[in-house]
Amino acid sequence: MVKCKRFVFLHHFDGLPKESDFQLVEEETPELKDGELLMESIFTSVDPYMRPYTRSLPEGINMIGEACARVVESKNPDYPVGTVVMNNYGWRTHMVLDGNNQHPQMPIRKAPEDYPKDLPLSLLLGAVGMPGMTAYFGLLKLCEPKEGETVFVNGAAGAVGSLVGQIAKIKGCKAVGAAGSDDKVAWLKELGFDAAFNYKTVSSLDAALKEAAPNGIDCYFDNVGADFTTAVLKHMNQFGRIAICGSISTYNDKEPAKGPYPYVTILSKQLTVHGFIVMRWFKEWPQGMAQMVQWIKEGKIKYREHVTEGFENMPKAFIGLFAGENTGKAVVKI
Numbered sequence: 438m439v440k441c442k443r444f445v446f447l448h449h450f451d452g453l454p455k456e457s458d459f460q461l462v463e464e465e466t467p468e469l470k471d472g473e474l475l476m477e478s479i480f481t482s483v484d485p486y487m488r489p490y491t492r493s494l495p496e497g498i499n500m501i502g503e504a505c506a507r508v509v510e511s512k513n514p515d516y517p518v519g520t521v522v523m524n525n526y527g528w529r530t531h532m533v534l535d536g537n538n539q540h541p542q543m544p545i546r547k548a549p550e551d552y553p554k555d556l557p558l559s560l561l562l563g564a565v566g567m568p569g570m571t572a573y574f575g576l577l578k579l580c581e582p583k584e585g586e587t588v589f590v591n592g593a594a595g596a597v598g599s600l601v602g603q604i605a606k607i608k609g610c611k612a613v614g615a616a617g618s619d620d621k622v623a624w625l626k627e628l629g630f631d632a633a634f635n636y637k638t639v640s641s642l643d644a645a646l647k648e649a650a651p652n653g654i655d656c657y658f659d660n661v662g663a664d665f666t667t668a669v670l671k672h673m674n675q676f677g678r679i680a681i682c683g684s685i686s687t688y689n690d691k692e693p694a695k696g697p698y699p700y701v702t703i704l705s706k707q708l709t710v711h712g713f714i715v716m717r718w719f720k721e722w723p724q725g726m727a728q729m730v731q732w733i734k735e736g737k738i739k740y741r742e743h744v745t746e747g748f749e750n751m752p753k754a755f756i757g758l759f760a761g762e763n764t765g766k767a768v769v770k771i
Contacts, residue, residue, distance in 0.1 A: 438465040439475065439509075443529035444500045444751055446491060453689045453759055454488065456752045459500060459528075472537040474516045474545075476506035478530050478771040481748070482562040483755040484596070488688040500528040500751075505548075505561045513537065521548040523561055528751050530771055542716075549726060553734065557742070563596055563766035564740045565729050571682060571715040572600035572658075573725045577608075578718065579680040579711040580656035584609035587650050589669065592660030593633065594621035596766035597682060600729075601658045602630050603738050610656070613649045615665075617761045624764060628739055642668045653677075661686045663694045670702045681712040689759060741765030 445460040469475060482503045490501065504527075508520040513536040516522065523546045526532040539545055548561055556565075563569060575597075582588050588605035592598040593614025602612040606629050614625045615636045625633040632649035639645040646654075646668065653674035659666050662684025673679070687694045703710060718725070732738040743763035745754040748771045758767055 438468060439477075439531050440464070441466050441529055441531035442748055443527070446494065446496060446498050446500045448496060450488065450491065450689070452691055454752070454756050456756070459752045461749065466531050466533050469510060469512045469533065470535075472513050473511075473533055473535050474508050474513050475510040476504075476522060476524070476526075476532050476534070477509045478504045478506045478532075478748075479521075480505045480559045480562055480768045480770055481528055481751065482567075483751065483758060483767050483769065484568070485683060485685045485688060485758050487755065488759070489684075499526075501525065502527050503562055503567060504529075504532075505558050506532070516545070516547075521552075521558060521561070522546060523548070523566065528748075530748055549723070549730075553730065556730070556733065559742055559744070559766075559768050559770070560733075560740065562768055563742060564600060564733065564738060565726050567715060568596035568766055569600055569729045570718065570722050570725045572597045572604060573729060574715060574718045574721070575680045575682055575713055576601050576604055576656070576658055579713060580658060580678045582608050582610045582656045585611075586655035587611045587613060587652060588656040588658065589613045589615075589646075589650060589654045589672075590658040590660065591615045591636070591665055591669075592683070592685060593625055593630070594618075594764050595660065596763075598658070598660055599625070599628060599740070599765060600738065603628055603732075605656070606630075607732065607737055611650075613654070615645075621764055624741070636665070643671065646672045656680075658682060659684075663687050664696055667696050667699065670699055670706075670708075673702075673706050673708055675706055677706060677708050679708060679710045681710065685759070743767045745769045747771075
């Protein structure tokens with residue numbers, strides 16, 4: 438048996454999450470049965486989606502999230518000791534799972550056998566993991582960017598947005614991004630974005646969009662929602678495509694956001710609007726992961742990680758997402 442630490446989702450969030458909404462507990466893992474494996478977390482992910490997703494979950498459960506782990510004990514020949522895996526078993530240092538009876542929505546995923554040894558394993562939770570697949574499939578499948586078109590993404594210095602802009606450039610598009618600090622804007626320009634602005638300091642979001650995308654926007658990858666999206670809709674070109682990935686500006690609202698109805702704009706501009714959850718393309722993830730690894734090795738995709746040290750700091754890392762503390766993917770190194 439091994440001692441495991443885990444965080445309990447103690448209280449539903451009231452506005453911004455607080456450290457007191459979580460409880461750190463310690464327990465022993467059970468002895469392995471045939472078919473089971475014991476995993477030890479290497480990195481654990483914190484992501485904005487966890488904030489709205491927990492609204493429908495009961496208090497007292499283990500806090501949700503994905504981990505990159507190594508098998509340290511096994512009674513399953515398909516998962517020998519040393520195998521690197523990913524699984525959504527939440528905020529915990531260790532986990533025992535049955536490799537022969539897996540939850541269909543929470544499969545144990547092995548790291549690709551040809552995963553480059555010179556790339557950090559944390560990328561399996563970032564550019565080569567769920568955020569990377571979100572950017573890859575959300576942009577290419579739903580926005581279908583064409584060479585010469587303008588792609589706009591907000592939350593552009595985050596785990597997903599920074600990849601969206603770079604994929605747009607690979608596809609021959611003009612990439613425009615908005616982020617929440619001058620340092621983040623400078624990084625976007627290092628990544629090759631054609632234009633980027635700090636939405637917190639511009640005098641007018643409407644004017645900033647017009648200056649950054651004078652010919653209008655063909656593809657909009659939305660991570661922010663609410664008033665920001667209302668402003669962007671005015672700049673969409675005819676037959677523009679929108680992929681709604683997130684709405685981080687509203688996640689901590691105590692009352693539903695209110696604003697102008699967008700339907701006449703969608704109608705008159707003949708826009709296509711898709712909301713999506715990346716698991717819809719789960720069977721295609723191996724293809725997307727292989728492509729992201731290739732682009733990273735070729736230098737076409739660059740990444741940053743915001744790494745927090747220590748399992749005990751999981752809540753701090755999560756709360757920091759909503760203060761814009763991270764540039765790139767936020768992970769916790771266990």
